[in-house]
Amino acid sequence: MHVGIIMDGNGRWAKKRLLPRSAGHKAGMNRMISLAEHAQRLGIKYLTVYALSTENLARRPREELDGLFGLFRKYFNDNIKKLYKSNARVKVIGDKTALPDDVAELLRGGEENSPEGAEFTLVFAINYGGRAEIINAVNRAVESGKKVDEREFAELLYTGSVPEPDLIIRTGGELRLSNFLTYQSAYSELYFTDVLFPDFSDGEFDKALSDYAGRERRFGKV
Ligand code: IPE
Ligand code: IPE
Ligand code: MG
Numbered sequence: 209m210h211v212g213i214i215m216d217g218n219g220r221w222a223k224k225r226l227l228p229r230s231a232g233h234k235a236g237m238n239r240m241i242s243l244a245e246h247a248q249r250l251g252i253k254y255l256t257v258y259a260l261s262t263e264n265l266a267r268r269p270r271e272e273l274d275g276l277f278g279l280f281r282k283y284f285n286d287n288i289k290k291l292y293k294s295n296a297r298v299k300v301i302g303d304k305t306a307l308p309d310d311v312a313e314l315l316r317g318g319e320e321n322s323p324e325g326a327e328f329t330l331v332f333a334i335n336y337g338g339r340a341e342i343i344n345a346v347n348r349a350v351e352s353g354k355k356v357d358e359r360e361f362a363e364l365l366y367t368g369s370v371p372e373p374d375l376i377i378r379t380g381g382e383l384r385l386s387n388f389l390t391y392q393s394a395y396s397e398l399y400f401t402d403v404l405f406p407d408f409s410d411g412e413f414d415k416a417l418s419d420y421a422g423r424e425r426r427f428g429k430v
Contacts, residue, residue: 210254211247212373212396214388215240217380224404230275230295237279237404241287246410248296248328249419254328254370256301258388262337265306265373277311280334282316288321297322297329302336305342333371338390341366345391367392375420378411379405397423415419 211298217234222232240257247255287297298319304312315334345364349356356364363369372392376385381402385393398414401408 209252210256210371210373211252212376212389212393213240213243213257213408214258214376214378214380214386215397215405215408216378216382216386219407220380221404221406229272232406233272233276233279237283239406239408241283242407243410243413244291244330246395246413247296248294253328254373256370256373257330257334258333258336260302260336260387261387262303262333262335262340263387265335277308281314284318286316291330292321292323295323295327297326299329299331300334301331301341301372302334303340304335306335315358315399329370331367333388335365336356337387338393339387342391349413362391367390367420372396375399375416376429377401377416379403379408395427397425 210392218232218236219229220232221235222229223244240259244257250339261282263329265273291298292306299322300315300319307315315332343360344366345360348364349361367389370423372394373389373396375398376389376393376396377399378385379401381400381404383400385398389396397420399419401416
């Protein structure tokens, strides 16, 4: 099973506590780390976390972005070894070229040093945009000089051989996908909750999963 999470509401979580937005991002990062462990314990094979969109990178204040890069640095320096030890690997989707060089390098290292044959994959969407991903795949197809079918096209996306998300969760109350897994979400089940991401507990995640378990996925059949 593949679950995607749009981790929204960090800023509002901080504001409610009269804290700077950066405190919300820090709390969100800590929540994400625990949630990934929880998902792995449940036997979920892929968890994709939307950490930074192409629009966030283009439109958020420099100071906020620098804070987020600091959190990514810390994660990839300090937390990743524990993840590897639990037989998990990391994959990054998004355009790394627009990130600070050292962050891009850390992300690359995080992917390359991942254990082979890991049972769980944590996919980080960083400077990720579904449209940019599709355009990139189209250009790769054009360069290859031959027509592609749906399966071959999917292989050209950043997600490559990662299966499509079965369930996409969005915290923070907004009812939209904000450029997340645009191509891959065609048949995903969607779950929206008002809970702000730093408050999205393991129990809330379980609630989303049991809601999903009650869905009937028809894929166009009767
Ligand atoms: C989501 O939280 C995290 C990122 C986009 C990096 P927000 O920062 O969007 O939090 P709100 O929506 O302002 O509460
Ligand atoms: C979506 O949240 C992106 C991430 C969670 C990384 P935003 O807060 O950027 O989305 P919009 O702007 O409300 O659509
Ligand atoms: Mg938001």
